[in-house]
Amino acid sequence: MSFAKEQQAAIEACLRAAKLCERVRSAIPKAIEKQDQSPVTLADFGSQALICQYIRSAFPDDPIVAEESPKELMKPEHAENLKQVVQYVKEENSDVDEKKIIEWIGYGDGHVTDRFWTLDPIDGTKGFIRQDQYAVALALIVGGDVKVGVLACPAYGEEGGLLFYAVRGQGSYTQPIRSFETTIPTRIYITSNTDSDKFRFTESVEGAHGDQSKQKMIAQRIGISAEPLRMDSQVKYGAVANGDAVLYLRLPNPGRGDYRENIWDHAAGTIIVEEAGGKVSDMDGKALNFRDNEKMLHNRGVIVSNGIIHEQVLEALKN
Numbered sequence: 001m002s003f004a005k006e007q008q009a010a011i012e013a014c015l016r017a018a019k020l021c022e023r024v025r026s027a028i029p030k031a032i033e034k035q036d037q038s039p040v041t042l043a044d045f046g047s048q049a050l051i052c053q054y055i056r057s058a059f060p061d062d063p064i065v066a067e068e069s070p071k072e073l074m075k076p077e078h079a080e081n082l083k084q085v086v087q088y089v090k091e092e093n094s095d096v097d098e099k100k101i102i103e104w105i106g107y108g109d110g111h112v113t114d115r116f117w118t119l120d121p122i123d124g125t126k127g128f129i130r131q132d133q134y135a136v137a138l139a140l141i142v143g144g145d146v147k148v149g150v151l152a153c154p155a156y157g158e159e160g161g162l163l164f165y166a167v168r169g170q171g172s173y174t175q176p177i178r179s180f181e182t183t184i185p186t187r188i189y190i191t192s193n194t195d196s197d198k199f200r201f202t203e204s205v206e207g208a209h210g211d212q213s214k215q216k217m218i219a220q221r222i223g224i225s226a227e228p229l230r231m232d233s234q235v236k237y238g239a240v241a242n243g244d245a246v247l248y249l250r251l252p253n254p255g256r257g258d259y260r261e262n263i264w265d266h267a268a269g270t271i272i273v274e275e276a277g278g279k280v281s282d283m284d285g286k287a288l289n290f291r292d293n294e295k296m297l298h299n300r301g302v303i304v305s306n307g308i309i310h311e312q313v314l315e316a317l318k319n
């Protein structure tokens with residue numbers, strides 16, 4: 001299957017959401033604390049509303065498993081925030097009102113099944129709030145396999161940012177977000193170990209989202225001495241896919257031993273790296289499981305590489 005219609009819809013939806021996010025980012029995003037104490041902004045809600053509405057109208061039968069829920073926004077104390085989200089979304093879709101916003105965000109409460117979409121409306125919310133890296137991440141999963149992945153990275157690579165996308169079996173591509181309509185796709189590839197400037201690894205800015213001291217040790221064991229490239233979000237997958245780094249390490253934080261990764265934090269990035277020639281697995285070498293649950297219950301840690309060094313990294317982790 002070519003998934004041409006899915007690819008086109010996913011790209012269009014993410015580009016619109018990225019525009020909304022950039023407008024909010026320039027106005028200093030307002031953060032709300034979720035029940036798990038992590039932050040969410042009005043742009044996360046706006047992005048999810050836009051993308052869910054778009055995907056729902058193009059593919060009415062496809063469930064969407066998205067990060068955010070409209071619950072918080074429905075509370076009376078957030079009445080003003082809800083109005084503000086409507087204003088943000090209006091610039092991309094004029095057919096919006098408060099009731100529709102809640103409904104559209106709510107489309108993201110779908111379940112994992114044989115064919116579904118998974119959405120992170122803003123991956124790296126903490127980076128977004130800091131005016132650093134973030135990504136809008138959308139993927140289509142069929143039979144447990146990621147078939148289409150799109151990452152809009154408005155703060156990465158060049159002014160206006162880069163869009164990365166891939167379809168299974170068709171390669172990975174990038175285009176500038178700002179000039180998307182007037183440019184042609186550039187196919188991207190991982191870099192081999194011979195480009196010494198790019199023989200480096202990437203990891204999260206957030207120390208709590210990984211194990212930075214162990215990540216440094218593992219990188220050193222395979223001969224990487226360069227300082228890590230620290231960035232928020234799945235932009236890190238984009239960096240490995242287009243050869244800006246050879247490795248992305250995300251080892252479980254020892255203080256958060258029970259943490260399990262969400263599928264929307266990895267699905268889009270995974271296909272983009274794989275189709276660029278790289279490899280993605282957990283720290284035991286197992287494939288990431290996008291088949292059973294919105295949490296990857298049976299995977300610990302995530303290792304993303306140019307493929308060439310993958311076995312070496314897994315070996316280094318055993319010692």
Ligand SMILES: Nc1ncnc2c1ncn2[C@@H]1O[C@H](COP(=O)(O)O)[C@@H](OP(=O)(O)O)[C@H]1O
Nearest residue numbers: 122123124125126204206208209232233256259
């Ligand atoms: N203890 C933890 N370990 C690993 N990832 C975590 C974590 N706590 C939160 N996260 C996830 O880390 C994501 C950001 O990735 P990164 O650290 O690479 O920037 C967050 O996505 P959101 O920002 O979409 O909530 C969140 O889902």
Ligand SMILES: [Mg+2]
Nearest residue numbers: 038039067125
């Ligand atoms: Mg979050």
Ligand SMILES: [Mg+2]
Nearest residue numbers: 120123124265
């Ligand atoms: Mg995320």
Ligand SMILES: [Mg+2]
Nearest residue numbers: 067120122123
């Ligand atoms: Mg998010």
